Amino acid sequence: MDKKWIYYAGLILVSAIWGANFGVSRSAMETFDPILFSFLRFGLAVPFFFLILKLREGSIGIPFRLALQLALVGLVGITGLEIAVMYSIKYTSLANASLLNVAPWPIFAALFAPLFVKEKFTRRLGVGGAAAIVGVTFIILGGAEGLDLSSTHMVGNLLAFGVSVVGALYNLACMPMMKRYSSLRISTWMILFGSLFMFPLTLGSWSKVDWGELGASHYTAIAYNVLIATLFSFVVWNASMFKVGASRANFFRYVVPAAAVVAGFFFFDEGISSWQIVGAVCMAGGLVWISKERRAQAVVEA
Template sequence: MRNHAVSYVSLLAVAVIWGANFGFSRFAMETFDPELFTFLRFGLAVPCFFLLLRWKEGSVGLPPRALAHTFFLGLFGVTLLELLVMYSIQYTTLANASLLNVAPWPIFVALFAPLVTRERMTQRLALGGAVAMIGVAFVVLGAGGFDLSSKHMLGNAMAFGVSIIGALFNLGTMPLMRRYSALRISAWTILFGSLLMAPLTTASWGKVDWAALGAVEWSVLAYNVLFCTVIAFIAWNASMFKVGAARSNFFRYAVPAAAVVAGYLMFGETIRLPQLAGAALMAFGLVWIGSERKPVEPLPKAA
């Protein structure tokens, strides 16, 4: 725990940033189509990534094989993943989407991790993950029941697909980070994801009254670009490489809890007793995972 304390704090901080964004983005959805807002979030982050990369590392390039790898990471981990998140919310209930987007994701990472890294499922990781998953279920379902009616099946399938694709996306970055920094991999992944997303926004630009945008809209957009994308992607990828993909992704369970707090602070939404109990269970599970003395390390850096 001591050796990786900074990484665990970073993972938790990123989860809080992403969770709070549910509240901030609600303001933006009154002005922007979801496709356009998502494109602006990632597209405006691209120059930030490459300027930072040039300043920190002196170069921005990748060899052809690594470029091809990041192209597919951008296609599946940014373009397709973000579209599935958006449309899963449209075609199912918010409770369904929240639970199916978040809860299975770390489980799939833990199951697939041995195929990509040296990570193995330990007893502490399994127990802590199970307790945290129960906690996140209480947090999400405390606001509304899980609906299994047939009219929501398409959205449920999309939300479940988010967890599978997201898990594979996280694991897909691990081999690249043996040779390249989290900043370099994030920059190229976001670039390709943004380019592939751009054609989907053509019908949305004319709907926005750009001259009428105020401080709220620009502040929300800046928060999404700088905090939710640039800082969050770099911090998450770097921390994930240090502590392992399986262990780090259980910290995603803090996202719904942060979203609930954001709803309470920004919109006066009620926090119910089951949600508080769920948050306590989730916190216990994450602390239990993080306190393992000898966590299994991911693949070492290549020489």
């Protein structure tokens, strides 16, 4: 029996977790500085990553050359990307940030894939991807904010668009390394380096938090981010992406805004429009069409 559906299910689950994390994190931002909260998310996850790596694989070390590569990937993909996401949301509307961040990402992953891996861009991927793009556009623009391309949002718009370009390159850069080492080992060291680079940027934020007044909701938000949105999600996403190919996997990021809309409905009483429902159906159809590919056309270069 073909087990590939397990990896597609993993991609969908992780995207739903990241989408729901929008609601969880937005509540936490009322107490924590965005960069400090990002550091807590990744920094507190590091010991868990190393513990699991030691238990599962018996060792935690990596060669010096790989350490240099992962330090660069961690700097760009964890430190830089997370900060860019935060400030893109700050300087533009949520609809703009979501559309310009999420929608182009899989396209750039497919375009840049030949630089890192050998992946065949099939007609099924093109048709399914187009349907998913239309669907996610309806989901984002069908909300109350809509799209605003005014000059006041230009900085945020450029940051959000840059996230989609850099994010695609960051995903693809991990693929050749996962040919030689497990996704768990790659994720562990990448997040360690990303956290180390992020720490100096938090030094002015720790004193702004009244740590003695934190309640159960704050600790729940931190635990969700550390254990679910980071530890579980990064391992599952990287392992699944390696199995199905980066081009296909990144189209499943379109589940993120759909899950964010659902989270907004349950956590913040935000409405769901008919256009968003149509978009969800269209997106789901596109992703199902992609996942029906008989076999993944992905071979990582040695």
